[in-house]
Amino acid sequence: MGIIKSSVDLLYTFRFLKLLVTPFEDTDAYKAGIIDAEGQRRKDFDMNKEGNKELWSNYYTSFHRLVYNVKRFMTNIPGGKSRIATYAAALYLIREKYGVSEKDIQKGMLKLGVDPLDLLSEGNHWFVLEDKRLSPGVYKVKSAKILNKTFEEKVNRFDKIRVELDSYPVGSIFGLDIYEATHMSTGQKIYITAEEILK
DSSP states (O other): OHHHHHHHHHHHHHHHHHHHHSOGGGSHHHHTTSBOTTSOBOTTOOTTSTTHHHHHHHHSOHHHHHHHHHHHHHHTSOSSHHHHHHHHHHHHHHHHHHOOOHHHHHHHHHHTTOOGGGGOOOSOOTTBOTTSOBOOEEEEESSOBOOTTTOOOOBOTTOEEEEOTTOOOSEEETTEEEEEEEETTTOOEEEEOGGGEEO
16 A cells, blocks of 8 residues: 555656646647646536537646646746745645655656755744744735645735644745745635745
8 A cells, every 4th residue: 555655645746846847838638638738627618519628628627727836937937936935835735635655756856857956944933933834914925825725826916824823834845844834815725934924
């Protein structure tokens, strides 16, 4: 069972990273007419047309939506630590949703030429208290985020989020602590790092 689970974890990691580095125009979802060249779902894709439901279920699953949304908002983030922090939060979301181990994520990243050491934090810790809690309050996110539950990109750059009183890290990935906050417009949870927020 352990070997099978490890293989499945590695498969998800490779699929995630491979889709992340594949141009939208080269994806099956684009070729099927489901998404456009920017990775947005096309409004004119007719689900009632014969064969389209099968295309949708094969090429635009919740997994695909997550990767496409991560890819879309990462292209809009200026370089540097905020981009790396967002990447880490997205990898944590994949790990939590699909049970992929950090070790398998690391193997997949190395195979695709991405060094996990680049994710190590040297950034902003202004809002982190001595006991690793985030200071409670209302913040803005530096870049677009994905909702944990739906994998849809509903959190826009500079949207407000609420950090609760006892906001300890819910986990970590590659040395970056991951926190959960509430998106104030939707009331839904998102994963964040301390590097991604501002007052």
